[in-house]
Amino acid sequence: MLHRSETLILMFDFSLFLPHKCAQLWSTASSKLCALELGYVYSATIEELLSSQLESQPSHKQPSVFPNLQKICLTVDYITDAMVGKLSKGLPSLTHLELRDAPLMEPIVTHDLSNFGIQQINLNGKLKHLSLIRSQEFFNSYFRRVNDLGLLLLADRCARIESISLGGFCRVTDTGFKTMLHSCSNLHKLRLSCGIQLTDLVFHDICATSLSLTHVSLRWCSLISNRAVTHLVANTSLTVLELRHCRNLGDEALRAIGSLRKLKILLLDGSDISDLGVSYLKERVVGSLASLSLRGCKRVTDKSISYLFDRSCKMNLQELDLSHLPNLSDNGILSFAKSRIPLLQLRMRNCPRIGNTSVVALASMQVNGNGWEGSSLRVLDLYNCGGIHFLSFSWLNKPYFPRLRWLGLCGSVNRNLVDALANSRPFLAIACEGEEMASDQWANADRLYMSTVDDAIEDDEDMVDNNRTRTDLHNIS
Numbered sequence: 001m002l003h004r005s006e007t008l009i010l011m012f013d014f015s016l017f018l019p020h021k022c023a024q025l026w027s028t029a030s031s032k033l034c035a036l037e038l039g040y041v042y043s044a045t046i047e048e049l050l051s052s053q054l055e056s057q058p059s060h061k062q063p064s065v066f067p068n069l070q071k072i073c074l075t076v077d078y079i080t081d082a083m084v085g086k087l088s089k090g091l092p093s094l095t096h097l098e099l100r101d102a103p104l105m106e107p108i109v110t111h112d113l114s115n116f117g118i119q120q121i122n123l124n125g126k127l128k129h130l131s132l133i134r135s136q137e138f139f140n141s142y143f144r145r146v147n148d149l150g151l152l153l154l155a156d157r158c159a160r161i162e163s164i165s166l167g168g169f170c171r172v173t174d175t176g177f178k179t180m181l182h183s184c185s186n187l188h189k190l191r192l193s194c195g196i197q198l199t200d201l202v203f204h205d206i207c208a209t210s211l212s213l214t215h216v217s218l219r220w221c222s223l224i225s226n227r228a229v230t231h232l233v234a235n236t237s238l239t240v241l242e243l244r245h246c247r248n249l250g251d252e253a254l255r256a257i258g259s260l261r262k263l264k265i266l267l268l269d270g271s272d273i274s275d276l277g278v279s280y281l282k283e284r285v286v287g288s289l290a291s292l293s294l295r296g297c298k299r300v301t302d303k304s305i306s307y308l309f310d311r312s313c314k315m316n317l318q319e320l321d322l323s324h325l326p327n328l329s330d331n332g333i334l335s336f337a338k339s340r341i342p343l344l345q346l347r348m349r350n351c352p353r354i355g356n357t358s359v360v361a362l363a364s365m366q367v368n369g370n371g372w373e374g375s376s377l378r379v380l381d382l383y384n385c386g387g388i389h390f391l392s393f394s395w396l397n398k399p400y401f402p403r404l405r406w407l408g409l410c411g412s413v414n415r416n417l418v419d420a421l422a423n424s425r426p427f428l429a430i431a432c433e434g435e436e437m438a439s440d441q442w443a444n445a446d447r448l449y450m451s452t453v454d455d456a457i458e459d460d461e462d463m464v465d466n467n468r469t470r471t472d473l474h475n476i477s
Contacts, residue, residue, distance in 0.1 A: 084113065243271060248272065278303075286315060352385070
């Protein structure tokens with residue numbers, strides 16, 4: 001398999017293999033391989049692989065493994081200076097470098113990324129996409145050995161960068177981030193997360209640059225306020241704006257966002273917006289949105305839903321996340337159901353006032369188009385909604401929700417009912433343990449909701465089954 005592939009994605013755990021065994025495995029890889037993504041691998045394994053090849057070849061020749069590799073995406077135990085250096089020197093054609101780690105403990109000096117490692121990135125000057133993310137999934141760990149000097153050194157090599165993602169750089173201040181912005185004149189996509197020293201000043205004079213940003217993500221940047229958003233919207237071509245867990249953002253930020261006529265994805269999880277701010281969206285950009293998340297916005301109530309779905313404008317909304325909203329009730333979902341918006345994904349997990357009435361309203365929605373009747377929902381997350389009981393299951397069976405493919409329910413519901421529902425709908429994945437379906441808005445922003453051939457086949461089979469069910473019900477009546 002390896003000797004023919006041009007793109008290879010292996011999502012299993014490579015840490016189960018010894019480093020020298022992995023090196024032997026990759027010796028069979030195709031010289032035409034241009035993209036590689038690995039689920040989890042030790043940084044030492046990557047170092048061993050590239051070191052053995054570099055040492056075995058004369059300095060004037062390319063290494064025999066991955067000579068044409070342009071894109072590599074790795075999840076590792078630790079991002080280290082040594083690994084970054086080996087990647088930069090051993091992959092001469094690299095244009096896309098994506099590295100992510102999630103340490104279980106604070107890394108020691110020899111197993112960490114520092115300013116020295118940062119300045120080894122992009123030695124060949126060909127990188128167009130760079131992603132360095134330290135996740136806090138298991139432990140609150142950061143790149144503590146990288147400061148403003150590191151980003152200054154990196155900026156000198158990033159003139160051609162078009163997309164950059166940085167997460168966990170706790171010692172980098174506005175000076176470092178601002179230098180990156182002003183040095184990367186071709187930058188279109190910017191993603192910064194866990195920037196605990198990042199403030200509004202980074203974006204103060206962004207309108208004076210030549211940047212034309214289309215994607216901006218600021219996640220867990222607690223010092224960002226409405227003022228930063230006011231400056232950001234000078235990039236009127238923004239199509240994706242993610243402001244998750246920036247808790248100081250309020251209604252004034254939404255007033256500024258209202259000027260973005262091309263905006264397709266807006267994620268506002270955990271912000272301090274209210275119904276008033278949502279009304280600003282209704283007045284301006286809601287017609288262009290394909291995905292909207294108000295998850296965890298505690299001040300949002302049923303009024304926001306009535307503002308968004310009052311039938312006064314045509315909407316292209318396909319994804320809506322209303323999870324963790326204590327003031328959202330069945331009345332809000334009834335307002336949505338009356339609008340007949342052909343939504344594909346609706347998430348309402350951990351909403352204590354959502355109950356059976358919402359399920360009945362959604363099941364009864366009649367959305368016509370492309371030969372379908374009934375609800376258009378493919379994803380419905382009702383996990384831990386306080387009012388969902390066994391009565392809802394009769395509305396989750398066929399012929400209702402004919403296109404549903406993923407359903408989240410509370411694990412405390414009757415297991416026999418869940419099993420019966422699963423048996424009657426073999427194409428429906430049911431999650432009862434609190435798991436969520438992954439959604440990478442950043443990666444799929446330009447290709448939202450493209451149906452696959454398998455989906456089309458499943459839809460056709462469900463359509464036949466649903467038509468039979470409707471005929472049976474008609475004959476019985």
